Amino acid sequence: MDALAPGSGEVPEDPFALHNSASAVLDGHGRVVGWSERAQEHLGYPPDEVLGRTALDFLFDPRDHETVRAAAAACERERGWSGVLPVLHRSGRRVELGFRARPVVRADSAREWFLVAAPAQEMLQWETDRSVLDGLFRRSPIGLSVHAPDLSILRINRALARFTQLSTAEIRSRRIGDFLIGPDVKTIESRLRRVLETGAPLIFTEQPCRLRSDPGHERVVSVSAFRMEHPSDGILGVTQLVEDVTDRYRARRRLALLNRASARIGTTLDLGQTTRELADVAVPDLADAVSVDLLEPVARGEETAEEASGPVRRMAVQSVVAEALRVMYSVGDVFQFDPRTPQARCLAEQRPILEPELRSSPGWYFHDPERTQRALDLDAHSLIVVPLTARGLLLGLLSLWRAGRPEPFEEDDLTLAEEFAARAAVCIDNARRYTQQHQAALTLQRSLLPQELPAYSAVDVAHLYLPADPATGVGGDWFDVIPLSGARVALVVGDVVGHGLHAAATMGRLRTAVHTLAGLDYAPDEVLSHLDDLVNRLAAEQEPAGGRSRGGQQIVGATCLYAVYDPTSRRCTLARAGHLPPAVVTADGTVSLPDLPEGPPLGLGGLPFESAELELAEGSLLALYTDGLVEARGLDLDEGLERLGEALSRPGGPLAETCKAVQDALLPDHPPDDVALLLARTRVLAPERIASWELPAEPAAAGRARHLTEATLTGWGLEDLAFTTELVVSELVTNAYRYGGGTPVTLRLIRDRSLICEVSDGSSTAPHLRRARTTDEGGRGLFLVAQLTERWGTRYTRDGKTVWTESPLHHGTCR
Template sequence: MTGSMTLISESPEDPFSLGRALSLVLDERGTVVGWSERASELLGFTDEEALGRPAEDLLVDGPDRGLVREAAAGCVRDGGWFGVVPVLDREGRRSRYGVRARRVIRPGRADEWLLVGAPAEEVTQWEIDRSVMEGLFRRSPIGLSVHDPNLAILRINRPIAHIGGISSDQARGHRIGDFLVAMDAETIESRLREVLETGIPMIFTEQSCRLLVEPGIERYVAVSAFRMEDSGGRTLGVTQLVEDVTDRHRARRRLAMLNEASELIGTTLDVETTAQELVDVAVPGIADCVTVDLLPAVGLGEALFPERGGPLRRAAFKSVAPYPERVMYPVGTLRSFPKDSPQAQCLVSRRPVLVPHMVPDEVELGLDPERAEHARALGVHSLMVVPLTARGLVLGLVCLWRYVAPEPFEEDDLTLANEFAARAGVAIDNARRYTQQRRTALALQRRLLPREIPSQPAVRVAHRYLPAGGSAGVGGDWFDVIPLSGARVALVVGDVVGHGINAAATMGRLRTAVHTLADLDLEPDEVLSHLDDLVTRLAGEQEQGDEGSPGEQVVGATCLYAVYDPVSRICSVARAGHPPPALVAPDGEVSLPDLPAGPPLGLGGLPFESEELELPENSVLALYTNGLIEGDAHDIDAGLDRLSEALRGPDRPLEDMAQSVVDALLPARPSDDVALLLARTRTLAPGQVATWVLPAEPTTPARARVLTSQKLTEWGLQEMIFTTELVVSELVTNAYRYAGGPVTLRLIRLHRLICEVSDPSSTSPHLRRARSTDEGGRGLLLVAQLTSRWGTRHAHEGKTVWTEQELPG
């Protein structure tokens, strides 16, 4: 190029740089007076061909000269011009060039014009690149920082400066650790070093970003980074792009907490457990401390009324720090809140209350003055109160506190806490309803089961009843010890199919039926036959009832019925699909008698069989329901083996034996109801029983009176001789007159005097009121008047008429 010139703005990528752009100089008439080598390379004109010629004739096509003249006029007016001009090369090809024109003032000489040009495509691309780089550092919302190989900051853009609260000049030459807390700075620098060493870019890696000036405020940023290299591949440094994703991170964390809450809240049907699950989810995710206060009726499973308020009982709490006893009320505390407290406002309005900033003078903590003072000393600075509601009823409150985290609660936090409370409210109300139903069923079940078992002359007993745990609900297991005539006793255990109110009600009906049948002194197999008919009838009633009504279940049951006679030591047993009893001999050995199983009750049409066992005195008969021996981890045979092992051993108190069985076989919350009845047999002493077999003769009643008188005198019951002689005389006379066989008279002295007369006839005597003209029919009426109880029981052969009289005193 001829002439002297200086380019003010150059860069390696600048298309107007000295090595890349063509340049030429024009005099005031537009004649080419300077021509560069780059102009010759791009346009093909040599210096000789270009110099001295008008630029319009050399480089511009005719139709384009108007545009060139307008550009020249602009240069004269403004002292410079930039635009795109169509330019001809030596071969006549027309190309678009971006052209910069500047006036060159020469003292004492005419002005000249310097023109610098480059292909328009390169100029456009350069402008775009320059605009992008300018935008990244001046207008981009994404942070950008450039570091040298030692990670010293070379340049940062405005978003980075805004996050750090510094300017670009202040950041230059510093390291990241000069602005961030050590842990976060170390994390970022280690990742940038990895990018420098490997050249592998880092893409959208989220991490914490806490400033030294505000270490308590937690920000999250997404960082991408790449290594910078020159054209020779030498590492120049690393550039990182930083985006503040704190809001997005918190939103994602809130969503994750909601998902967690849906899985962890309401896993059980227990009110206190559900309340504790709520605070476990909320701490430390939302708050530093969370408390749950419920209406007392909720924990008790009682009905709630919209208009009823009153004090609340603390059900659960959790804190990130050791529980501040002096601030928070302990679980179980019953208390009311001041009318002007956020808690009271929340209860009245049923809307959440947010107190983001609590100054020391505020007493809105819902605490008494002393606890409020301790709360201020602890640093409590933010509070949220959210109502626990479900199905239009207020169940209680959730209070969330912050005193460790410096940030106050925000509306987003309140929304999240409200979501937690809504989920927990439904779960707690479900638990309340379940508790109410379970308490009702348990109360019904307890009323239907025997409360106290009076002392029996035939056996000593111990029993255990454990309702099912979890969601199974109450069941239909039951047991009974029923006194029978002749000092005998009936031992009963049964199990109704299913759980819930229906099972408990069916159990009550069966137990009542068993008592009625026991009063009839029927044999065990006959009792089970009548029960089978009853269960079949109950099933028929259910089928004829409302179809599809909730809670309906198949009616069925199993039962074991045993009758033990302490005089003969004979135990007659029959079972209907029930597990067999376990028999513990006096020496501690355990056996399972082989008894006919019999079908479960309700199948109908199948017979039951009784089996007689002769039991030595001090034998233990163990009756139980299947919940004792069945389990998910073992089969029934294994359960029977475990039961035998728990019962085996030397003589020990029945209560200890019952507890050892429960401890060995049952978990804390069994999955099914369990009834266990242990009965240790007794035998009446020979001096308590007197038995005579009398022939069927006219003198038999007189003989019976004499024997009775002598035995009562021996027992010291002279006061009862006259009455007992009348009773014995009447019963023996009836047997002699109507039975036609030998008569057995037996007297038993216990807490009552028992008189039994047996004969081979199966005809039962009937009590009737005789007319004044009748010669007979007054005997049984007289017996009924002289005794406290009387009745008839049938055996396989014959019958026995028995009476009981109270002893004197």
């Protein structure tokens, strides 16, 4: 076949093959005695023009004769020569040919020279190709193997021989499975067969593998393959290029693992979830098993202890080995590492520890012998322990084991584990700080708002509280149920401008003030007036230099609804300061919003508040709420009130279920504003539990009061309280007669959770407790009342005052 033209892009055949090259024979004197057809094609001389002529006379330019003679001398000396010489074409142009010259001795001992020539460009290309082929097998850093159609190995280069740790002679005629082990052998062979069958090359395909000579280390190779074909003889086999990319693959995998860790660790501010995310990311790409242990104070959301050797809490465990490492400690266990363990050293020295090969035992020591034995039975062979440190504080440690895979941990793995730990520690510390702040907020909330409302004789109650800021758990809205004298109860709902801790602190001060004012038995409108003064003082405290408002807005503002319900009269007295009116639901489910005097918001100062009175049937439902409930998610106020009415119009059910119905109807998502809801279902004290008399203002009133008290308590089965109660009633009635201004005296006894005694008169002068001197003849009455009762006090009415006492329903003194 003719040699392919230079520059065609294909590898040419041997240019010195007989069917491709020009050949000539010279005798000992340099005369041409043989001339081939190819010589005529290349140089243009027919045989009859060159035979018998001296080659120097027509083939070479005189300027090149010295070069030709030097080549001839070298051929004579070395019995052969090859190189490039310029020759003259018949047309006179110079042509560079590559020559191979060999001396030939004829049978008659005469010496001749056999010359073979080809275009110099083809010869150089062919020599280059031979050099490339030699380089692939001798000097290339990339492994090369040539396989027959049955995938037996025909030849490998030196690089692949070093990789397989077998010589080129040892591996010839063998198969891939003779030096590789595991399921990867079948994968590699199936891919090579696909190349043989389809002719589609395999390009840079990464493949894990293990050598029979070193089964403990997994390697990753990049494989490319192409099919070898002959123009006439068909498929010759397949050639495979193999490069060890283990280090590159591991570096890329570590980088991907770090990126994944950055995306997956710290998605929440939950301490447990953050530690679980850390454990999940590290298994199985880096380790076969992972545990995350935090110092006990850190696990509780507190500051880390100074002693790092203290107990730890196991926060997360992850493993791909069946039940491996789970035999040690479970999530939530609190324990202390034995001082001999790497974990204890890591905590004490606050530095990472790499144990590529665990000696004699996996490195765990337990005080429990059974647990120790189970741990020793595990096939763990390599360990990394890294401290979790953030902002200079030691939080805990991360432990990683390898048990299922044979490769031990390396320094690069330790570096990756430290990166994991550094990123995770910041997230853990953020979660710890959030936990600390959240617990502080919950503590504040528990201190500012009632948690468990006790049972009351006047009402059944239920509540709903949702702060706008779920991170802190507190806000400016509040509610309260305050027991008052005479079996009455105060129902309060308020709203402070703003959200978060600042609003909560202001709310706490107002709630405390409401409790104090309620204890003084002020009427609802008077309570709001005093609260208005308090809000003005709070605004003055926050007043910036030069004024008490910023941007024309009040710095401190609040609204409030205050209601007092009396179960003896079924009357409810209400007053509101810029607050929405309550919803009243009758026993048949009818909902109404009573028309109450609105009153200005707290803090405007100087404007009056008015009270209104409602008479509520037994079983009526009173709903007090803040605007965040009915204006959530952009609801129009009328629409919100309508939805509230629909949710409340289901009489008779448990109040907790009614709260849930209101929440579902108005708050499907977390509210953008603080929400407080207080539901109260009214009760009525039975008439037989109340006794009331009007006594004339005369000296005999005290005796009459004692007689009525004794008879009533006997009828109620409280004879054991008769003596002390008679003394109390006698003293209070006597004081009313002396200082009441001659108005009739009203005595009322109420049998509730305690025995209530009330004496009312038309005077507004309040009695005062004082300690009488030994020489005084009087002044000991109220002191005696205080000693004989559990509580006592005075409340003012429009017509005078009422002095009341409460005594427990059992015999005995209260002091």
